Amino acid sequence: MRIAVIGAGAMGSLFGARLALAGEPVALIDVNAAHVAAIRAEGLQLHDDHGTRVARPEAGLAADFADPFDLVLLFTKGRHSVAAMTASRHLVGPDTRVLTLQNGLGAAERILSVLPDARVAVGMTDWPADFVGPGRVSSHGAGKVRLWRHDGAADKGLDAVAATLDAAGLACRSDPAVMVAIWEKVLFNAVMNPVAALTRQTVGGMAAHPDMPALAEAILDEGFAVARAERVAIDETRVRAAIAFAWREHGPHRPSMLIDVLAGRPTEIDSIAGALADRGRAHGLPLPVLETLCRLVRMIANDAPGHPRRA
Numbered sequence: 001m002r003i004a005v006i007g008a009g010a011m012g013s014l015f016g017a018r019l020a021l022a023g024e025p026v027a028l029i030d031v032n033a034a035h036v037a038a039i040r041a042e043g044l045q046l047h048d049d050h051g052t053r054v055a056r057p058e059a060g061l062a063a064d065f066a067d068p069f070d071l072v073l074l075f076t077k078g079r080h081s082v083a084a085m086t087a088s089r090h091l092v093g094p095d096t097r098v099l100t101l102q103n104g105l106g107a108a109e110r111i112l113s114v115l116p117d118a119r120v121a122v123g124m125t126d127w128p129a130d131f132v133g134p135g136r137v138s139s140h141g142a143g144k145v146r147l148w149r150h151d152g153a154a155d156k157g158l159d160a161v162a163a164t165l166d167a168a169g170l171a172c173r174s175d176p177a178v179m180v181a182i183w184e185k186v187l188f189n190a191v192m193n194p195v196a197a198l199t200r201q202t203v204g205g206m207a208a209h210p211d212m213p214a215l216a217e218a219i220l221d222e223g224f225a226v227a228r229a230e231r232v233a234i235d236e237t238r239v240r241a242a243i244a245f246a247w248r249e250h251g252p253h254r255p256s257m258l259i260d261v262l263a264g265r266p267t268e269i270d271s272i273a274g275a276l277a278d279r280g281r282a283h284g285l286p287l288p289v290l291e292t293l294c295r296l297v298r299m300i301a302n303d304a305p306g307h308p309r310r311a
Contacts (some may be wrong), residue, residue: 104271204251
């Protein structure tokens with residue numbers, strides 16, 4: 001299966017490395033020139049629980065590749081989806097499957113706004129990954145991938161995609177209830193990401209603070225109310241268990257929103273807590289905790305639309 005990974009940050013690099021190490025022909029597509037140059041020169045180093053291994057995927061800009069791929073994995077930030085897919089539209093043919101494993105809500109709609117006839121699948125992954133530097137990515141602990149067609153229809157071709165990801169050690173399966181998994185991850189991320197960005201804490205640092213359990217519950221109470229209003233059959237116990245597992249097993253991990261704030265990049269607040277707040281507001285729900293988290297993250301990241309970026 002010829003695979004393009006668009007967005008070679010932490011998650012894209014993890015998936016690209018695992019797939020390349022499993023023998024799949026992989027191209028990592030990213031605008032980070034230093035990262036691309038390092039991969040081309042020395043390969044992509046993956047540091048995980050198996051040790052350090054070097055994968056040899058191709059790497060470059062979308063314009064560096066010509067023919068359509070069998071699978072396009074989209075890992076950019078949500079706000080970059082339209083630009084990334086516009087630049088990569090020549091890599092998507094009639095038989096290409098486009099799989100988004102991005103954080104947040106609305107990912108498929110952004111892809112389809114550029115490629116209305118594309119075979120789009122949505123998915124969720126909770127693999128932890130950290131971008132160490134150009135040509136290097138790390139991941140410690142376990143994770144999984146769930147995927148299905150965005151419109152809910154069955155697609156046997158996606159079974160082959162799931163099998164390919166699973167064979168690369170990514171614990172993947174097709175799941176018609178994937179939207180539940182996506183929502184549960186949004187709720188998980190609404191707890192982890194804004195708090196980490198605001199406090200500059202790792203997952204373990206947050207878990208160790210005595211105020212964190214009460215804050216997490218306040219966020220979840222509002223998020224669960226939004227999910228109920230949207231008639232998404234989430235499992236509240238499972239969400240709480242995922243958070244407890246991360247606090248216990250992913251202590252050194254720095255959530256992506258923290259990394260973005262430290263690097264002075266735009267965050268995904270509007271796709272995560274912001275998306276929950278928008279949907280809840282449409283139902284007339286009071287969401288003071290989610291809305292406050294969104295405002296604070298936008299302030300420290302200068303993330304409001306039209307707001308000048310920090311130098």
